[in-house]
Amino acid sequence: MRELEIAKSELQKKGYLDLPVDVRLDLFAEIERLKKEKNAIVLAHYYQEPDIQDVADYIGDSLGLSQQAAKTDADIIVFAGVHFMAETAKILSPQKKVLLPDLKAGCSLADSAPPELFRKFKEKHPDHLVISYINCSAGIKALSDIICTSSNAEKIIESVPKDQPIIFAPDRNLGGYLAKKTGREMLLWNGACMVHEIFSLEKITKLKIRHPKAKVIAHPECEAAILDIADYIGSTTALLNFSKKDDAKEYIVVTETGILHQMQKENPSKTFIPAPPNNACACNDCPHMKLNTLEKLYLCMEFEQPEITMNEQLRIAAKKPIERMLEISAQYGL
Numbered sequence: 342m343r344e345l346e347i348a349k350s351e352l353q354k355k356g357y358l359d360l361p362v363d364v365r366l367d368l369f370a371e372i373e374r375l376k377k378e379k380n381a382i383v384l385a386h387y388y389q390e391p392d393i394q395d396v397a398d399y400i401g402d403s404l405g406l407s408q409q410a411a412k413t414d415a416d417i418i419v420f421a422g423v424h425f426m427a428e429t430a431k432i433l434s435p436q437k438k439v440l441l442p443d444l445k446a447g448c449s450l451a452d453s454a455p456p457e458l459f460r461k462f463k464e465k466h467p468d469h470l471v472i473s474y475i476n477c478s479a480g481i482k483a484l485s486d487i488i489c490t491s492s493n494a495e496k497i498i499e500s501v502p503k504d505q506p507i508i509f510a511p512d513r514n515l516g517g518y519l520a521k522k523t524g525r526e527m528l529l530w531n532g533a534c535m536v537h538e539i540f541s542l543e544k545i546t547k548l549k550i551r552h553p554k555a556k557v558i559a560h561p562e563c564e565a566a567i568l569d570i571a572d573y574i575g576s577t578t579a580l581l582n583f584s585k586k587d588d589a590k591e592y593i594v595v596t597e598t599g600i601l602h603q604m605q606k607e608n609p610s611k612t613f614i615p616a617p618p619n620n621a622c623a624c625n626d627c628p629h630m631k632l633n634t635l636e637k638l639y640l641c642m643e644f645e646q647p648e649i650t651m652n653e654q655l656r657i658a659a660k661k662p663i664e665r666m667l668e669i670s671a672q673y674g675l
């Protein structure tokens with residue numbers, strides 16, 4: 342008991358309940374038991390480690406995850422992803438308890454747009470409509486008119502009248518890609534994802550020479566030079582779907598490595614090669630996503646902490662542009 346009190350008192354500092362977990366415990370069975378006992382649902386992003394994906398009730402991209410969070414009738418949403426995702430779930434389902442295995446699971450892209458700086462930027466362009474990528478804090482969402490994800494961004498931009506100037510935040514790579522695709526000039530916030538910026542064009546080009554039949558499939562958070570050589574560009578769900586319906590046998594996958602687990606499961610006879618970063622690190626693993634572990638997931642379900650809590654005024658302000666996104670997505674059947 343004393344151990345639990347100490348772990349709770351250190352929760353804010355450490356980000357998670359630092360308690361020992363018996364190695365003999367079958368965590369898969371324990372998590373299933375807790376789901377039933379507590380009427381909890383586990384939502385996981387494709388960048389989570391394979392064990393977490395295997396125990397999840399739903400695995401998806403940012404759009405799918407927010408749609409699930411909005412419609413679930415579970416009492417507890419356990420979000421195996423990063424902070425902005427769990428926060429979005431809380432914004433949409435305030436009456437539910439939303440748990441995140443490690444509160445420090447942040448996002449470099451979300452961090453690249455501090456709300457106070459963004460507010461000043463927005464004030465300089467009062468005639469602009471703000472479309473923000475869901476990878477941002479509630480503070481940025483509250484300053485936005487519509488939220489988008491990589492699955493629906495094109496449709497969201499096209500839903501805005503052509504003569505309406507747009508600010509796109511916070512990802513300059515996704516923004517640049519969308520500007521090209523839609524032919525819309527947009528004012529871009531200068532943010533980026535540390536994982537998608539690290540891929541090496543040179544190493545991918547060499548890989549392509551060694552695997553001439555391999556298709557390059559990339560996430561639009563990558564830099565333009567990488568997207569220029571890609572055979573297919575899409576959100577994590579779109580990349581996974583492409584790998585299922587396309588007839589190639591080999592793919593160079595230019596996004597976070599977690600997605601390879603589902604690609605390999607869905608296509609056991611195909612080969613998926615993770616695109617290499619530009620140095621010798623494992624930087625194509627998102628250090629934020631990978632803070633979550635099966636042990637932390639189990640502990641947060643057992644003790645119902647760490648929990649996402651929010652200021653109600655901020656939640657209401659951040660909800661409006663997310664609802665707008667969900668409405669537009671529903672109109673397009675996304």
Ligand code: 13P
Nearest residue numbers: 402403404490491576577
């Ligand atoms: P999607 O899964 O929506 O494509 O987003 C990728 C990502 O970087 C999430 O952090």
Ligand code: SF4
Nearest residue numbers: 448449450534536627
């Ligand atoms: Fe953020 Fe990039 Fe990690 Fe996604 S992969 S959570 S955008 S840092």
